[in-house]
Amino acid sequence: MRIVVVSAGLSSPSSTRLLADRLTTATLEHVDAETEVIELRELATEIAQHFVTGFPPARLAAALDAVAAADGLIAVTPVFAGSYSGLFKSFFDLIDKDSLTGKPVLLGATGGTARHSLVTEHALRPLFTYLRALVLPTAVYAASEDWGEEGLAQRIARAGAELARFTTPAAVPGRGPAPDVDTAAAIAPRSLTGAITSVDPADGFVTVPFEQRLAALRVP
Numbered sequence: 001m002r003i004v005v006v007s008a009g010l011s012s013p014s015s016t017r018l019l020a021d022r023l024t025t026a027t028l029e030h031v032d033a034e035t036e037v038i039e040l041r042e043l044a045t046e047i048a049q050h051f052v053t054g055f056p057p058a059r060l061a062a063a064l065d066a067v068a069a070a071d072g073l074i075a076v077t078p079v080f081a082g083s084y085s086g087l088f089k090s091f092f093d094l095i096d097k098d099s100l101t102g103k104p105v106l107l108g109a110t111g112g113t114a115r116h117s118l119v120t121e122h123a124l125r126p127l128f129t130y131l132r133a134l135v136l137p138t139a140v141y142a143a144s145e146d147w148g149e150e151g152l153a154q155r156i157a158r159a160g161a162e163l164a165r166f167t168t169p170a171a172v173p174g175r176g177p178a179p180d181v182d183t184a185a186a187i188a189p190r191s192l193t194g195a196i197t198s199v200d201p202a203d204g205f206v207t208v209p210f211e212q213r214l215a216a217l218r219v220p
Helices: 015-028 040-053 058-069 086-093 119-130 150-167 181-185 210-217
Strands: 002-007 034-039 072-080 104-111 140-143 197-200 204-207
Touching (some): 002 015, 015 140, 034 040, 034 058, 040 058, 072 086, 072 119, 072 150, 104 119, 140 150
Parallel strands (some): 002 072
16 A cells, blocks of 8 residues: 655745644554655656646656555645645646546645635645545644644544545455454544444444434433
8 A cells, every 4th residue: 555645845844744744644553554755846847847848757757656556645735825835736737637536635734824724625625626536524734833732633643544544445244354443433433425334343334324323312
């Protein structure tokens, strides 16, 4: 299994890369996977050349191929003018239109103020939905004041567990091991369609009827 991390930070060190690294660490706590980090600032010239010539230089071609072949993707951008950076958008403009279809994608963004916290929803999520990626429920935004706060750490842990779940093949009864119950319990128990689920170690994820859930909440 291979997870590719795309970081669009422009400085070194950068808070964008720091968030990308923490999301990666949180994911690897639940799944055994190889990781590859793509620093877009190192490919800025190649990305511009591709737009002009129509052909990707070798390093950029390798990065695009890595994203296409990944089992899961972590994509993190700084916020510029209320949206993702131009470098971030330019890179994903070069991705083949079918490369991300069905691929689990964990979104992250960094900015100087909490006022940009919805950038993951109004900018990043629509972009990757258009590319037909499987965008995970939890996206992580980190403002300057969030670093060191418990809330950010909790969001990172939840997002990493979600990516681990959706990059792990679902178990088929009689054909393979059941999903990691600890991983499933670490996130909201919902299926890809949003249905509430419960975890059976023998059979994997089983949909629980809504009426049964309501009945369990009734006062005796």
